[in-house]
Amino acid sequence: MVDLMQKIISLAKRRGFIFQSSEIYGGVEALWDYGPLGALLKNNIRRLWLKRFIQDQEDVVLIDGTVIMHPKTWEASGHLESFTDPLIECKTCHTRYREDQLLKKQCSQCGGKDFTPPRQFNLMFKTFLGPVEDKAHLAYLRPETAQSMFTDFKTVQEAMRLKPPFGIAQTGHCFRNEITTGNFTFRSREFDIAEIEFFVEPGQDEKWFDFWLDRWEKFFFDLGLKKENLRRYEHPKKSLAHYSKRTVDIEYKFPWGFAELAGVANRTDYDLKRHAQFSGRDLSYYDEEKKKKYYPYVIEPTMGLERALLAILCDAYTEVKGGRTETTKSTKETEVILKIDKKIAPIQVAVLPLVRNKPELVKKAKEVFQLLKPYFMCQYDDVGSIGRRYRRGDEVGTIVSIACDFQTLEDNTVTLRDRDSMKQIRVEIPKLKDIIQKILEGEDFFKLGEIIK
Ligand code: GAP
Numbered sequence: 001m002v003d004l005m006q007k008i009i010s011l012a013k014r015r016g017f018i019f020q021s022s023e024i025y026g027g028v029e030a031l032w033d034y035g036p037l038g039a040l041l042k043n044n045i046r047r048l049w050l051k052r053f054i055q056d057q058e059d060v061v062l063i064d065g066t067v068i069m070h071p072k073t074w075e076a077s078g079h080l081e082s083f084t085d086p087l088i089e090c091k092t093c094h095t096r097y098r099e100d101q102l103l104k105k106q107c108s109q110c111g112g113k114d115f116t117p118p119r120q121f122n123l124m125f126k127t128f129l130g131p132v133e134d135k136a137h138l139a140y141l142r143p144e145t146a147q148s149m150f151t152d153f154k155t156v157q158e159a160m161r162l163k164p165p166f167g168i169a170q171t172g173h174c175f176r177n178e179i180t181t182g183n184f185t186f187r188s189r190e191f192d193i194a195e196i197e198f199f200v201e202p203g204q205d206e207k208w209f210d211f212w213l214d215r216w217e218k219f220f221f222d223l224g225l226k227k228e229n230l231r232r233y234e235h236p237k238k239s240l241a242h243y244s245k246r247t248v249d250i251e252y253k254f255p256w257g258f259a260e261l262a263g264v265a266n267r268t269d270y271d272l273k274r275h276a277q278f279s280g281r282d283l284s285y286y287d288e289e290k291k292k293k294y295y296p297y298v299i300e301p302t303m304g305l306e307r308a309l310l311a312i313l314c315d316a317y318t319e320v321k322g323g324r325t326e327t328t329k330s331t332k333e334t335e336v337i338l339k340i341d342k343k344i345a346p347i348q349v350a351v352l353p354l355v356r357n358k359p360e361l362v363k364k365a366k367e368v369f370q371l372l373k374p375y376f377m378c379q380y381d382d383v384g385s386i387g388r389r390y391r392r393g394d395e396v397g398t399i400v401s402i403a404c405d406f407q408t409l410e411d412n413t414v415t416l417r418d419r420d421s422m423k424q425i426r427v428e429i430p431k432l433k434d435i436i437q438k439i440l441e442g443e444d445f446f447k448l449g450e451i452i453k
Contacts, residue, residue: 030187090114146267252315
């Protein structure tokens with residue numbers, strides 16, 4: 001299983017999905033750059049999330065708040081006091097660990113068993129606002145996007161004339177100075193959260209919690225993750241975060257075991273009341289119809305985009321030992337197919353001239369590329385044999401590949417190859433756009449043309 005993780009890490013680097021930040025200087029632990037394909041994939045996950053929860057629904061609005069907020073925010077939210085992990089240090093070699101993650105109480109660097117007593121280490125990154133670096137100018141990089149949805153609650157509710165139940169959503173960069181990292185991007189120090197604060201009348205919260213848990217979980221099914229690799233984990237009461245009445249994690253079966261991918265929490269009226277108390281502003285809601293004033297309860301579905309992306313890579317990674325094609329079978333190569341869902345695959349269409357030393361064929365292939373480029377994420381590839389190019393596309397999850405061959409010059413048709421079945425149909429160039437659109441919308445590839453191979 002660890003071997004599988006190594007293969008995924010290697011593919012992610014080799015094919016431009018994910019690599020270490022500032023690698024030429026040796027990299028920085030737990031900071032990752034998303035390359036051309038990783039950036040597209042992350043964007044596609046975010047776009048699907050925005051479509052599902054902002055465009056398709058009428059009860060959630062989007063905001064885009066700042067990473068640095070007023071320092072009082074973190075006092076009110078409880079992060080200054082409670083957003084901590086227990087830090088211990090090996091007395092021999094001074095390696096630091098999160099106490100709850102060091103199971104055998106033995107240093108992995110020197111084997112030492114003598115540790116300092118745990119001290120609470122705050123995970124928020126600190127910075128200073130303006131040129132003076134003193135306590136009065138101390139500020140923090142947000143560790144979650146949630147807080148501006150609470151501090152902006154009243155302004156957004158009034159501007160958009162919203163009545164509970166309604167949600168405010170946000171996605172963006174967050175920062176956590178994690179003590180222990182590892183497992184590739186799973187525990188990064190800079191990452192993106194996508195989350196919703198859904199404001200409801202007190203007493204309605206438990207019903208809405210169940211509703212959001214189902215809705216949130218369905219999003220991961222729709223990303224194409226296999227149902228058997230997802231499960232729910234109900235947090236026991238004693239391990240709940242300081243603001244939570246109930247939290248259920250959605251866990252994914254990563255190569256090293258089940259771990260948190262996303263979650264839904266019932267944050268009660270904790271945050272709004274705390275911000276009201278610390279700011280002196282009234283953040284309650286007045287229900288005109290019921291003539292009732294109350295602090296809404298909050299249901300919070302949350303997820304990390306990088307964890308979703310990592311789960312997608314793990315879930316999609318498929319090896320066929322001995323190969324799927326005559327060429328790979330004869331060389332006993334292992335073929336890799338990244339079976340990423342059609343809705344989010346970074347490259348949708350590859351355009352391939354059969355050979356690159358035939359100018360009419362290259363010209364035709366470039367015309368097809370230009371024709372489709374405005375509608376789909378396309379890639380033009382003319383390096384190596386056509387078989388190698390198909391396999392290169394399969395390895396990064398390209399949904400369909402178009403080959404322009406000698407017949408193309410005679411009858412203006414091309415072959416369209418499906419990544420997962422490797423079947424090919426012959427299609428007239430003017431019909432390509434509509435047919436690819438139908439494939440992306442989930443229509444059966446085999447019904448869209450006559451199978452020729
Ligand atoms: N507002 C609630 C909140 O921030 P969280 O469980 O601490 O809750 C939300 O974080 C999500 O962010 C998690 O479900 C996880 O997917 C992701 N996440 C948390 N810490 C992370 C880290 N160090 N690296 C990558 N993703 C992380």
